[in-house]
Amino acid sequence: MVALLVLAAVAVPAAAQAAPVLVLGRDGHVTARSDPFVSRPAEPEPSRADSRRPASARPASAKTVSSELSQLYRSHQISATDYRRYRNSLSSALNAEGRLSGTRAAELGAVLSNLHWIAASSQLTSSRLPVLFLTLDRNRQWWTTGSIPSSGALIEFPGSQLVWEYYAGQGLELQALATFGRADGFYTAGRSKYPALRALLAEMIPLAAERAGGIVWEYYFYFDGGSPPWVSAMAQGTALEALTRAQKAFGGNYLKIGSRALPLFSASPPAGVRVGTRRGARYLQYSFAAGTDIINAFLQSLIGLYDYARASGSRQAQRLFAVGNAQAQAELPSFDTGAWSLYQPGEEDSLDYHNLVTGFLDELCSRTHAAVYCTTAQHFHAYLKTPPALTLLTTRARAHRSLSLQFRVSKQSQVGVVVLLGSRTLFQTSADFSYGVHSFAVPALGPGRYTVHLAGTDLAGNFGRIVRTLTVSP
Numbered sequence: 001m002v003a004l005l006v007l008a009a010v011a012v013p014a015a016a017q018a019a020p021v022l023v024l025g026r027d028g029h030v031t032a033r034s035d036p037f038v039s040r041p042a043e044p045e046p047s048r049a050d051s052r053r054p055a056s057a058r059p060a061s062a063k064t065v066s067s068e069l070s071q072l073y074r075s076h077q078i079s080a081t082d083y084r085r086y087r088n089s090l091s092s093a094l095n096a097e098g099r100l101s102g103t104r105a106a107e108l109g110a111v112l113s114n115l116h117w118i119a120a121s122s123q124l125t126s127s128r129l130p131v132l133f134l135t136l137d138r139n140r141q142w143w144t145t146g147s148i149p150s151s152g153a154l155i156e157f158p159g160s161q162l163v164w165e166y167y168a169g170q171g172l173e174l175q176a177l178a179t180f181g182r183a184d185g186f187y188t189a190g191r192s193k194y195p196a197l198r199a200l201l202a203e204m205i206p207l208a209a210e211r212a213g214g215i216v217w218e219y220y221f222y223f224d225g226g227s228p229p230w231v232s233a234m235a236q237g238t239a240l241e242a243l244t245r246a247q248k249a250f251g252g253n254y255l256k257i258g259s260r261a262l263p264l265f266s267a268s269p270p271a272g273v274r275v276g277t278r279r280g281a282r283y284l285q286y287s288f289a290a291g292t293d294i295i296n297a298f299l300q301s302l303i304g305l306y307d308y309a310r311a312s313g314s315r316q317a318q319r320l321f322a323v324g325n326a327q328a329q330a331e332l333p334s335f336d337t338g339a340w341s342l343y344q345p346g347e348e349d350s351l352d353y354h355n356l357v358t359g360f361l362d363e364l365c366s367r368t369h370a371a372v373y374c375t376t377a378q379h380f381h382a383y384l385k386t387p388p389a390l391t392l393l394t395t396r397a398r399a400h401r402s403l404s405l406q407f408r409v410s411k412q413s414q415v416g417v418v419v420l421l422g423s424r425t426l427f428q429t430s431a432d433f434s435y436g437v438h439s440f441a442v443p444a445l446g447p448g449r450y451t452v453h454l455a456g457t458d459l460a461g462n463f464g465r466i467v468r469t470l471t472v473s474p
Contacts, residue, residue, distance in 0.1 A: 028145035037185030111171040131207040161200035176217040183242035214263030226288030233273040233283035234297035237304030280323030299360040339410035351459040387464030388456040413456035
């Protein structure tokens with residue numbers, strides 16, 4: 001399982017680079033620029049966004065977007081003005097789809113299809129209409145005038161601070177995590193960016209949907225088996241962080257809005273993100289994946305809760321942080337392999353994610369002074385400068401038989417092997433390996449004493465090498 005793509009500058013270590021974004025001009029011309037307030041590492045990956053609907057994602061329902069809009073209007077949940085506006089938006093998108101062809105038609109059609117699924121599954125509520133129809137309008141605007149971007153491209157529109165992302169097969173989707181992360185970036189940039197922070201939140205706050213007894217910024221596309229709408233504790237925690245910082249920057253009612261974002265952390269999946277544990281609670285990266293434990297997402301949600309609790313004095317936020325903090329401290333050591341960090345149990349972090357989780361640990365260490373956060377952060381910093389440790393496990397073999405040359409490597413690395421007889425090279429190759437025990441398939445060798453060179457380069461560029469002897473018996 002891979003996490004939500006793109007994190008903000010304040011949420012990642014200083015080594016992260018500003019992300020390239022595509023901006024659709026008012027004349028329809030697309031320009032590329034570097035946004036210093038949106039940065040990668042990557043956090044859903046476009047390759048994991050699945051445009052194929054699972055069989056369970058086809059509700060047997062006669063409900064349509066049009067019928068649901070009519071029902072909301074008749075029950076006085078939306079005004080006549082809004083009803084006409086949403087109907088016009090739907091009609092314009094359908095007409096545009098009919099005029100388009102190829103990728104453009106497919107992408108706009110996918111967004112329409114997702115909207116129809118939400119309606120058919122009785123989830124087209126009045127609070128979701130603003131973000132869903134903004135998504136529809138932005139896709140119509142892009143696919144009728146813009147270029148075809150590469151999957152995973154970040155996109156912005158003139159006059160707006162929102163960050164969108166292209167998921168091939170599902171069109172453009174609002175990136176809540178990246179958008180709130182951008183808000184955090186505006187705050188840390190200082191007073192000159194406060195107007196941009198205010199403008200961003202003025203756009204983003206009305207796009208929250210009612211869910212789990214509060215408000216939440218949802219995702220509206222299929223991802224790794226999850227059907228829309230789904231939510232992420234990481235995005236919600238980053239929202240709390242941004243709201244808290246806005247309150248510090250220029251006052252207002254941002255903390256009151258944040259209080260409405262807390263219930264998500266008390267609700268169990270799939271509505272919420274809380275999984276109770278013996279020690280407290282874990283907060284999920286994906287509301288549809290209760291068994292998935294992604295440590296960087298969990299830690300970022302705790303940072304948001306901590307900051308909000310401290311600024312607001314909210315006892316609810318303090319309790320939510322306390323139970324999550326207890327669980328995080330208990331499980332964190334299991335994500336330290338002794339040479340690198342784990343993304344989730346059994347899966348090593350990429351270099352970007354290692355830097356990301358290290359940055360989060362630094363943040364929690366400075367806030368809580370908890371020994372496990374501080375110590376683990378120290379370990380993770382050290383691993384960035386530590387070469388991979390290699391051990392040759394196969395030191396004896398039989399002649400004239402194919403050989404499985406086993407070795408152990410301490411962390412994900414590119415490992416190369418050279419087998420020599422005297423000065424003559426008999427075999428050499430290299431490949432990428434995760435931490436643990438692996439092997440190279442070596443052709444049959446004759447009797448003798450061979451020299452084996454094993455060399456590894458880890459994700460951070462650290463190089464380690466050993467030279468050992470392999471004895472091949474007759």
